Amino acid sequence: GxxxxxxTISIILSIFLTAIDQTVVITALAGIEEAFGGASQIGWSTAGYVLPMAVLALFWGRFGLVMGRKSSVxxxxxxxxxxxxxxxxxxxxxxFIGGRVITGIGAGGIQTNVFMISSExxxxxxxxxIIAFxxxxxxxxxxxxxxxxxxFTSSKTLTWRWCFYINLPFGGVAALFLSLLYKPKNDKSRFIWNWNKTIFKRLVNTFDLVGVLLVxxxxxxxxxxxxxxxxxxxxxxxxxxxxxxxxxxVLFLCFIYYEFYCYKVNQEMxxxxxxxxxxIFKRQVLAPGLIMLLSNMVFNGSSIYISIYFENLLGNSPSRTGVHLLPMILPTILTTMISGLICSKVGIVKPVLIFGSICGVISxxxxxxxxxHSSDGEKIGFLFLVGFSFGFFNQASMIAAQLSVSEDQTDYTLIITSFTAFMRSFGASLGGIVLTSIYSNTVNKELQKYPQFREETVDQILKNGSLQGFDQHEASILINALSIGLKWVFHSILILSVSCxxxxxxxxxxxxPQKKKEDTDIVEA
Incomplete structure (x- = not known):
């Protein structure tokens, strides 16, 4: 009704704000650096947002399970x-960086809890x-x-600050709709706030704080x-x-060991x-989780470095680059909706993942x-296939993992949803960071052959992608180095796609199941 x-609109608005906030600073960095200086710290304006969003995804899933998804979101x-x-x-x-960290903490909670609410x-x-939407x-x-x-940054009347002011009214509307319209049946807090000598122990165990710190x-x-x-x-x-x-x-291995072998389960508490x-040891959960991780590494990495291809290598403006990316974005939206309908109405999930993976390897x-020197036709065709393939992964992976438990096991369903949401966030963050390291090191290695390019000059080129101030010969060297860096990144993406x-x-x-739960069983392989 x-x-x-x-x-649904309110949770979509909430998660859209978190996604747009991740990329909005890319073209606002020049204005931010001009306002504050601190060029050496500017990279943390992005990392300060992405890191807490990925790192705290599991904690927010746990918090939502204990305190209720409505309170958590x-x-x-x-x-x-x-x-x-x-x-x-x-x-x-x-x-500014402190604000980005706090925003990232909230974004991690929004993304994790939105997927949990969608499943609930x-x-x-x-x-x-609904997961497709x-x-x-x-x-x-x-x-x-x-x-x-x-x-906003280039506007004569507004400034880069409006990139963040604009979040306030939209976030307020989303919170108002959720507080008034989202009324789940089993969403009450499970934590008993008895202020006695055992409260610290209960806090540690209920929220798995040791695991939170380790991860x-x-x-x-x-x-x-x-x-x-x-x-x-x-x-x-x-x-x-x-x-x-x-x-x-090593600490992550300690986290896995603690979660699997040291944590004491108490269903009553x-x-x-x-x-x-x-x-997690179930193939039916781990495999979709890994697909979620790898596919988001691939898509996020492709989005970043195809943008760099248009901006740094071809010299397009950010707005024109956005137009060039439409052949990748539009088919992703289309196939996301189609795959959601196939999973829900036809009931098949594995063929969707396999077909998407095959398309991913090709793209x-x-x-x-x-x-x-690539032609416009090649650019449009290649980008279309990249977007077309990614649309088959997110909702199919999450549903495939959820099918490992019966529909009445609500707690386990929410834990699995939290796990897959974590793998999505972590994959997007890991993909960007690892591929950036590959790109930067490759370009640096190529430019080491030419003494006129000092280390600080290379870092500046990699940061803003500008080839201005170089003569024709130097620009040719830079274009070649950037091309080799992109080639290594795209080959790394191919390896990830084959693994997927x-x-x-x-x-x-x-x-x-296509009928009511009581009339059908989920038969697993």
């Missing part, structure tokens, strides 16, 4: 709004459609964000280590990069680990052929 439609929106206001009112680079307000045989709202943000940032610290160290690997010459050989990456990996061993292979294809064959053969 109308309340369900308005509730409203608190997340509050963090998002406060962070946006701090960014808009910033007086220094440190204040609809039955399994209709879930593919939610997923579709994320896709245009890759194009719209940089365009909005560029328009949070490990992922931050690992992602920062990967990010540092893309700075300067031979970034991955620097001791700080090696230490951060290795320590982060609602003590559950964030990653229950009996769920990833084709974009390795992009170069400075192999994993898609291991997913369950379970089908979405």
């Amino acid at each position: 109308i309340p369900l439609i308005l509730c 409203l608190i997340s929106i509050f963090f998002f709004e406060v962070g946006s206001l701090i960014c808009a009112l910033s007086k220094s680079m440190g204040m 307000i609809t039955p399994l045989n209709q879930r593919g459609i 939610v997923t579709m709202s994320l896709i245009p943000a890759a194009v719209i964000g940089p365009v909005i940032g560029g328009l 949070g610290i490990s992922l931050v160290l690992f992602l920062v280590g990967c990010s540092l690997g893309g700075t300067g010459l031979n970034g991955f050989n620097k001791p700080v990069t090696i230490c951060f990456t290795i320590i982060g990996g 609602h003590y559950y680990p964030m990653l229950p061993k009996e769920l 990833s292979g084709l974009i390795t052929m992009l170069n400075y 294809l192999f994993i898609s064959f291991t997913t369950s053969n379970a089908r979405v």
